[in-house]
Amino acid sequence: MYNFTYHNPTKIVFGKGTIAELKNLLSNDLKILLTYGGGSIKKNGVYDQVMTALKEHKVIEYGGIEPNPQYRTCMQAVRIVKNENIDFILSVGGGSVLDASKFIAAAALWRGDEPWDFVRKSLPLEAALPLGCVLTLPATGSESNPNAVISREETGEKLAFIDKHVFPQFAILDPETTYTLPERQVANGVVDTFVHVIEQYLTFPVNAPLQDRLAESILLTLVEEGPKALQNPLDYDTRATLMWAATLALNTLLSRGVPTDWTTHQIGHELTALHGIDHARTLAIFLPAVLKHQKKAKFKKLAQYGRRVWGLAQDDENQVVDQAIAKTIEFFKSLHVPVCLADVNLTPADVRQISASHQQRGSTLGEHGTIGPDEIAEIILLAA
Numbered sequence: 270m271y272n273f274t275y276h277n278p279t280k281i282v283f284g285k286g287t288i289a290e291l292k293n294l295l296s297n298d299l300k301i302l303l304t305y306g307g308g309s310i311k312k313n314g315v316y317d318q319v320m321t322a323l324k325e326h327k328v329i330e331y332g333g334i335e336p337n338p339q340y341r342t343c344m345q346a347v348r349i350v351k352n353e354n355i356d357f358i359l360s361v362g363g364g365s366v367l368d369a370s371k372f373i374a375a376a377a378l379w380r381g382d383e384p385w386d387f388v389r390k391s392l393p394l395e396a397a398l399p400l401g402c403v404l405t406l407p408a409t410g411s412e413s414n415p416n417a418v419i420s421r422e423e424t425g426e427k428l429a430f431i432d433k434h435v436f437p438q439f440a441i442l443d444p445e446t447t448y449t450l451p452e453r454q455v456a457n458g459v460v461d462t463f464v465h466v467i468e469q470y471l472t473f474p475v476n477a478p479l480q481d482r483l484a485e486s487i488l489l490t491l492v493e494e495g496p497k498a499l500q501n502p503l504d505y506d507t508r509a510t511l512m513w514a515a516t517l518a519l520n521t522l523l524s525r526g527v528p529t530d531w532t533t534h535q536i537g538h539e540l541t542a543l544h545g546i547d548h549a550r551t552l553a554i555f556l557p558a559v560l561k562h563q564k565k566a567k568f569k570k571l572a573q574y575g576r577r578v579w580g581l582a583q584d585d586e587n588q589v590v591d592q593a594i595a596k597t598i599e600f601f602k603s604l605h606v607p608v609c610l611a612d613v614n615l616t617p618a619d620v621r622q623i624s625a626s627h628q629q630r631g632s633t634l635g636e637h638g639t640i641g642p643d644e645i646a647e648i649i650l651l652a653a
């Protein structure tokens with residue numbers, strides 16, 4: 270196991286009726302910017318619960334944050350934060366609203382000329398406004414991690430930044446808020462969570478059996494519980510399990526002491542930037558191709574995954590590995606997400622730009638840093 274530091278400062282408040290806790294989590298003298306998306310929170314009663322809890326507080330609203338949040342939308346909010354002397358940002362919604370809020374919190378206190386620099390050049394932050402969230406979509410893990418992903422339409426970029434200053438102070442996770450999610454978003458959430466675990470697990474063994482078992486327990490849970498949420502959307506315990514799974518999958522715990530490989534996410538982000546495909550769907554399209562392409566490098570962990578998660582018992586390891594990839598594809602299909610580019614009416618030629626932009630940035634991917642633009646082009650072909 271590698272050396273590591275683990276520090277997660279986000280307080281999790283989990284369960285039915287917990288939105289009312291906001292009044293205890295936020296002191297009355299704070300001036301709050303309440304950020305939200307396209308309006309789901311106004312239809313499903315979440316907004317009313319938040320406003321009831323904050324009736325003693327001064328709250329200014331900023332709605333209309335789009336899925337895959339845009340830089341320009343965030344910058345409008347930064348102006349409000351500065352003009353109104355906002356003290357605290359409360360994100361109410363899914364990962365997009367929260368990621369935008371993290372960017373706003375950081376950009377509002379950024380001392381340089383251009384806030385995009387801390388994203389594109391991965392510059393460290395000196396500070397960010399404090400923020401918290403009421404999460405309504407379990408998927409990204411953004412509720413207790415230091416990551417955010419922001420898009421910039423004019424440059425065709427979708428880039429992540431990671432900085433400890435944007436860990437939410439608290440995350441309210443009420444599984445009942447997820448009852449109104451459209452089926453597509455439920456499936457997206459299960460797939461995103463699944464791939465987060467996979468990318469911190471399917472690399473090479475480093476004698477970290479506890480991290481392996483933690484990852485496998487989340488994967489097994491998703492395989493069992495994911496389809497149940499689609500079949501029985503009002504089952505509280507299923508919703509609760511999926512919500513907690515999504516948080517644990519990307520709260521920085523699983524990656525401690527082990528190698529990671531974010532290739533599927535990196536290529537997926539480019540597909541969203543170019544063609545607007547939902548984040549989780551890009552993952553379901555590229556993960557099988559990455560696993561096929563990296564079969565040799567990941568062979569031992571793929572075999573372990575096949576045996577422990579999919580219960581494959583063949584003697585022939587090669588068969589186990591191939592079956593494990595096939596089972597993964599089958600699982601995604603059972604959730605009705607696309608598993609290849611053809612499913613979203615794209616060809617490898619349509620997405621060739623992805624390997625070109627990696628070439629431009631000179632970035633290499635993979636746990637061994639061996640996936641460059643040529644390998645990305647091969648992966649895209651495998652995803653056809």
Ligand code: NZQ
Pocket residue numbers: 305306307308309310313334335336337338362363364365366368405406407408409410411414416417418446447448449450451454457458461519534548
């Ligand atoms: O905008 P509203 O009206 O709220 O509707 C949203 C949106 O249309 C809707 N929704 C959310 N909660 C709902 C609901 N509809 C009904 N009932 C509810 N309870 O769902 C739609 C999608 O929301 P979005 O926030 O975009 O989805 P998600 O949470 O999957 O976030 C995706 C974004 O997070 C990034 C992705 O790249 C993408 O930009 N990620 C962030 C990560 C992080 N910060 O750590 C890691 C991830 O890998 C990911 O990259």
Ligand code: ZN
Pocket residue numbers: 409461465534548
């Ligand atoms: Zn993801």
